[in-house]
Amino acid sequence: MRRILIVGAGQSGLQLALSLQAEGYDVTVMSARTPDEIRRGWVMSTQAMFGQALRTERIYGLDLWQRETPQIEGLHVSLSAPPGQRALRIPCPIDEPAQSTDQRVKMAAWLELFEERGGTIHYQGVTTSDLDGLTALGRYDLTIVAAGKGDLVGVFDRDPARSPYSAPQRGLAVAYVHGMTPDPLWPVPHVSFNAVPGLGELFVMPTYTLSGPADILFWEAIPGGPLDLWQERRDPGEHLKLTLDLAREYTPWIYERCTNVELTDGRATLSGRYTPSVRRPVAQLPSGGLAFGMADVVVANDPITGQGSNTAAKCAGAYLEAILANGDRPFDQAWMEQMFEWFWESTGRHVTDWTNAMLQPLPEHVQAILGTAAGNETVARRFGNGFSDPSDFENWFMAPDKAQAYLASVPSA
Known part of the structure; x- marks a missing residue:
């Protein structure tokens, strides 16, 4: 043996x-x-x-939590425009449920x-x-x-x-919380990806933790920018307050879902960065x-x-x-x-x-893809399914010529 x-x-x-x-x-x-x-x-x-x-x-x-864990049905991509306005919203259904x-x-x-x-x-x-x-x-x-x-x-x-x-590209800050309300525009369980161009991203995802179903609030901050406030570990309560303060300023549609949140436990936060x-x-x-x-x-x-x-x-x-x-x-x-x-x-x-x-500013062809996806579920679904099979992005997402050819081939919604 x-x-x-x-x-x-x-x-x-x-x-x-x-x-x-x-x-x-x-x-x-x-x-x-x-x-x-x-x-x-x-x-x-x-x-x-x-x-x-x-x-x-x-x-x-090994999937021992199939019944307890929320079944994630897609991604909800939003692009923020200053001052804290949602400029673009893209629901991206996926073919197989995800889990956290x-x-x-x-x-x-x-x-x-x-x-x-x-x-x-x-x-x-x-x-x-x-x-x-x-x-x-x-x-x-x-x-x-x-x-x-x-x-x-x-x-x-x-x-x-x-x-x-050769250096970290984001500062990371995570909080597990109870008490978030469903997204009124897409109330199914989903990963919410909220981009604040030039500053970072806020992710929200349903999860299953020690105390049952919960949500994760996860800031990714471009180093040196106004979101990059977690260079040192903060007290969990302070960490959550800062998470929510930034959401109120930059992604108010997420903050509106967080009026009654609390940490799931005393060790429900994480921060750091790596290259x-x-x-x-x-x-x-x-x-x-x-x-x-x-x-x-x-x-x-x-x-x-x-x-x-x-x-x-x-x-x-x-x-x-x-x-x-x-x-x-x-x-x-x-x-x-x-x-x-x-x-x-x-x-x-x-x-x-x-x-x-x-990690880089979105090039024109990716902006064109996301703009089309906002009104075309075929494109939105293909983007969402890429999180399961990233190899597919090489065929249509990564290069301008392939993106142009793909968008030209997709029937209008």
Whole structure:
């Protein structure tokens, strides 16, 4: 039986661990926190997972919150014009419902499920020195690092050819709340994407958290601008007040839904920033051992397109497929590099190109697409479905000539 070590207990690491376990592999997981510590901790993400990514979980029965989690039916895109006026509104239905489950709920339950099924978990943080020792022992056939937010990321070299940014492109501020009212213009559960050109974006998404259904308010602020007020962590109450104050000024149609909101719990806020980066997938450690990076260890994009958990789930699915196909052959450096390139070409490249483009001022052809989508559900639906399958954007959204050809081919609404 092949033995695999996975360092990190997030979306990608635990999904892969549970999937490999179901396929009969001997899997060990290293987690910095226990399930109870995760449940008592701060929120970790703003996950909104779309159809393709959710299917990778459902194959192995990991969608444990299907009945409790709000079924997201689309995206509602709004462009703001000063002073706080809505200049454009685009409801974008999607073909398959999306879902958002608080990772404190999800990762704690997945850790417990992995242990219940006989998996081995070591609850401890892992340093670079620890990782070096683990790979040197030869105990595992394959060591995978799935801890994308810790110090271990540093053992994977940045790929400058695939990483155009050398600094954070947004300041991030998240609050989980109860008490939001439905959108009167589109009352179905949806992700609301509110762009304030030149300043940033406010996202609103329904989620399922420790205390039941809730909503996430998520500001993305262009560094140095008037929305960029979270350089240091704020008290949760102050954080929420600032979130709402900015909504009142820049997106009043969202603020009107927030007159009775309150934080879901005492650790329902998150703030920070990071530099979007693509890293090389193989780390050669001082002792000569190899570690294989996955998900946001090697492809870390800004959350403006909501692809973090989606990419992590797809990466877990792709790595699972490659591990199973490799049989008894060695997991050597050539295999790791070939595997990552396949994942990059099938998924990572499309997400990265699209996300990096959305961080910049919208070019004329994208403005034309959104303007058409406002009155044409065919275009709006294709844009919404791209959040599930970003590879489609290459066919019509990313280049002016393709956008022009596509818009010319779509019947008028």
